[in-house]
Amino acid sequence: xxxxxxxxILLPVKPGFIVFTLIAAALLNMLPWTGWALWFRxxxxxxxxxxxxxxxxxxxxxxxxxxxxxxxxxxxxxxxGQHALAYSILVxxxxxxxxxxxxxxxxxxxxxxxxxLLLNDVIVLGIRLMAGADFPGYRYFFGSFxxxxxxxxxxxxxxxPQRPKPENHV
Amino acid sequence: MEHQPPPFFxxxxxxxxxxxxxxxxxxALLVLDARLKYLDRLRQAASxxxxxxxxIAGAPASIFQRASDFFVTNSSLRSENARLEQESLSQSAxxxxxxxxxxxxxHLRKLLGTRERLKARxxxxxxxxxxxxxxxxxxxxxxxxxxxxxxxxxVIDGVGVVGQVTRVYPWQAEVTLITDKxxxxxxxxxxxxxxxxxxxxxxxxxxxxxxVPLNADFENGDQLVTSGIDxxxxxxxxxxxxxxxxxxxxxxxxxxxxxxxxxxxxxxxVLIVHxxxxxxxxxxxxxxxxPPPRATKKGRRGG
Numbered sequence: 001x002x003x004x005x006x007x008x009i010l011l012p013v014k015p016g017f018i019v020f021t022l023i024a025a026a027l028l029n030m031l032p033w034t035g036w037a038l039w040f041r042x043x044x045x046x047x048x049x050x051x052x053x054x055x056x057x058x059x060x061x062x063x064x065x066x067x068x069x070x071x072x073x074x075x076x077x078x079x080x081g082q083h084a085l086a087y088s089i090l091v092x093x094x095x096x097x098x099x100x101x102x103x104x105x106x107x108x109x110x111x112x113x114x115x116x117l118l119l120n121d122v123i124v125l126g127i128r129l130m131a132g133a134d135f136p137g138y139r140y141f142f143g144s145f146x147x148x149x150x151x152x153x154x155x156x157x158x159x160x161p162q163r164p165k166p167e168n169h170v
Numbered sequence: 171m172e173h174q175p176p177p178f179f180x181x182x183x184x185x186x187x188x189x190x191x192x193x194x195x196x197x198a199l200l201v202l203d204a205r206l207k208y209l210d211r212l213r214q215a216a217s218x219x220x221x222x223x224x225x226i227a228g229a230p231a232s233i234f235q236r237a238s239d240f241f242v243t244n245s246s247l248r249s250e251n252a253r254l255e256q257e258s259l260s261q262s263a264x265x266x267x268x269x270x271x272x273x274x275x276x277h278l279r280k281l282l283g284t285r286e287r288l289k290a291r292x293x294x295x296x297x298x299x300x301x302x303x304x305x306x307x308x309x310x311x312x313x314x315x316x317x318x319x320x321x322x323x324x325v326i327d328g329v330g331v332v333g334q335v336t337r338v339y340p341w342q343a344e345v346t347l348i349t350d351k352x353x354x355x356x357x358x359x360x361x362x363x364x365x366x367x368x369x370x371x372x373x374x375x376x377x378x379x380x381x382v383p384l385n386a387d388f389e390n391g392d393q394l395v396t397s398g399i400d401x402x403x404x405x406x407x408x409x410x411x412x413x414x415x416x417x418x419x420x421x422x423x424x425x426x427x428x429x430x431x432x433x434x435x436x437x438x439x440v441l442i443v444h445x446x447x448x449x450x451x452x453x454x455x456x457x458x459x460x461p462p463p464r465a466t467k468k469g470r471r472g473g
Contacts, residue, residue, distance in 0.1 A: 023223070030227035032299035039304065062192045069196075074216040075224060076303050077310070077337060077344050080209050081199030088192040095185045131204055133305040134351055134372050140304055 010162035017161055018059055021048050022068060030075055039139045042147030045072060046120045049087055050113060051151075051158055053094030054101050065091045079131055086123040090116060106152040113151050117144035217339040224310075224342075228298055235438070292441040293317060295325075298342065307347040307370065309333070313442060314341040322402060324443045330408040330431035331355065331396060332440050345440070348409065348430055349374055357409050358397040362387055365397050368410060368428060377410050379426040384417050388426050404443060408432075 025048040033041050045068055052060035069084025076083075093116045101112045121144050129135065183191075203209045295311035313319045315338045325332045325345045333353070337344040346353055351372035357379075358365050364386060366379045382388060392412040398405025410428040417424050 027223060027227045030224050030299075032228060032231050034300050062188050066192055066195065070199075070216065071220060074213055075220045077308060078303060079200055080203040080213060081196040084199065085193060085196035088189065088196060092185055092189040127200065128305050132352075136304045 009164070010159065011164055013056060013059070013162055015059060018052055018056070021052075021158060022064070024048075026068065026071060026075075029072060039142050040146050042143045042150060043117070043120065044147075045083075046087060046090055046117060047113075047147045047150065047154060048158075050090055050094050050116060051154060053091050054098045054109075055158075057095050057098050060091070062088055062091055079127065082124055082127040085127070086120045089123055090120045093119060106155040109155070110148045110151050114144055114148035117147045120144070213337075214339060217342070221339075221341060224298070231299075291444045292326075293319065293444065294439055295319075295343070295442050296439055305372075307333075307350040307353075307372065307374070308336075309345040309347065309440075311343050311345055311440060311442070312341065314339050314343050316340055318444065319343045319442055320444075324396075324403045324407070325440050326407055326443060327432045327440050329433065330410075331403065332432045334402065335442060343442070348377065348432075355403060355409055356397045356400045357394040358405075359388060360393045360395055361389075364388070365399070366394075368394060375429060377428040377430055379412075379428060380423070382424050382426055384419065384422075384424050386424060388412055388415055388424065390415060394428060 022045070025044040028044040029041075049060065049065055049068065065087035066084045069082075069087040070080060072083040073080050097112060097116075101109050104112070118141060121141055125135075125140065182188075199209065293313055295313040298310045298312050300309055309332075311325075319335060319338055321335055321338050321343075323335045325335060331348055333345045333347040333350070335343050336346040347370070348355055348368070349370045349372070351370055353370040355368045356365065357368045366382050366386075366388075368377050369380050371378055379388065379394075390412055393408060394410045394412065396403040396405055396407045396409055408431050410430050412426060413429045414427040415424060416426070
């Protein structure tokens with residue numbers, strides 16, 4: 001179990017970098033996805049929010065999640081508050097589990113991440129159904145599994161700027 | 171599991187308290203938006219912030235399109251040019267007839283003393299993106315309230331009706347497609363003049379005619395055009411073609427499926443029609459019969 005307890009010592013993360021990654025995630029969400037790609041598209045904002053909540057629960061909180069959710073609602077032209085509600089509950093889940101999740105390496109973390117992303121989808125789905133939409137079919141949940149599959153790559157990518165430089169190692 | 175901070179670290183309310191607070195904010199927003207429609211101002215303001223991000227997100231696709239436009243081959247341009255020339259020739263003949271017919275029509279209408287049909291002004295709009303929402307069928311186009319676009323205006327392409335403007339932002343407008351669930355278009359069967367209501371089903375390429383009696387005369391291949399009685403869509407625009415008629419005596423209404431004519435999902439430009447049709451005047455309200463005197467009611471109850 002050595003790999004599970006292996007922890008890297010990373011540099012402190014810059015707040016500007018968190019903001020940058022969140023905006024980049026919003027950009028990815030706003031790319032013109034159509035057709036089948038839309039079904040496989042993970043909610044990148046939810047993914048990055050979840051990552052920062054687990055890694056930096058003191059930096060990433062409910063307020064940021066609410067604002068990002070409202071941003072996505074305006075961008076998608078959906079009911080104001082549906083993504084905001086889903087992201088707020090996602091942040092709560094992240095805060096609740098962050099100590100446990102951080103014990104694992106990124107690949108087993110997927111098992112924790114997918115249920116949280118599915119919860120996010122279920123909340124949005126529930127609000128849409130209450131507002132009078134039809135159930136779009138189970139393919140609606142594909143995106144969460146794709147998001148889970150992307151998690152190790154995302155985790156490696158977002159840790160890059162915090163890696164200490166080789167000179168400092170000596 | 172819950173981390174208990176020492177009292178000298180100020181950490182604010184616990185996550186559960188915050189969750190309840192933020193959940194109630196979101197629920198309040200949802201109710202305000204869905205039931206009371208109070209938040210359109212807020213949405214407009216926020217859309218100004220979102221707009222640059224959306225343009226950046228749309229940039230790769232539009233750059234790709236422009237690049238592929240640039241690298242068209244000589245032969246494809248030649249063939250397209252030949253085709254367009256042919257089309258314009260065949261259409262110019264029709265156009266000459268049209269001018270003649272229009273003057274004749276105007277003359278006849280004046281003779282009849284009817285209201286002249288308003289010439290609709292149109293705005294060309296480019297589709298920025300299709301809404302990334304698996305629940306609804308919507309488009310966002312690059313013309314907004316600064317370009318005189320108003321909510322409710324119909325949107326067409328070269329073939330037929332695409333949808334209707336449902337929300338207007340300063341530089342963008344949201345178009346709900348006719349295939350969106352529960353989007354209604356009043357139509358007319360060109361073969362026999364029967365009126366019906368065409369509803370979207372939420373699936374691309376499928377529309378249905380609602381509340382049509384079992385014995386109504388609808389056949390496969392019938393063309394449906396807008397009837398214009400709603401005051402939103404100008405009359406006579408092609409909308410759909412009947413693709414399947416199912417008559418089952420077990421149900422009250424026939425099940426009629428139609429195919430949209432306009433390339434609802436396959437265009438880059440659409441036309442927004444500014445049809446300022448004055449709505450027909452409401453008929454004067456009928457005199458209400460006076461309420462029955464209470465005394466009789468009481469008397470009846472007593473008896």
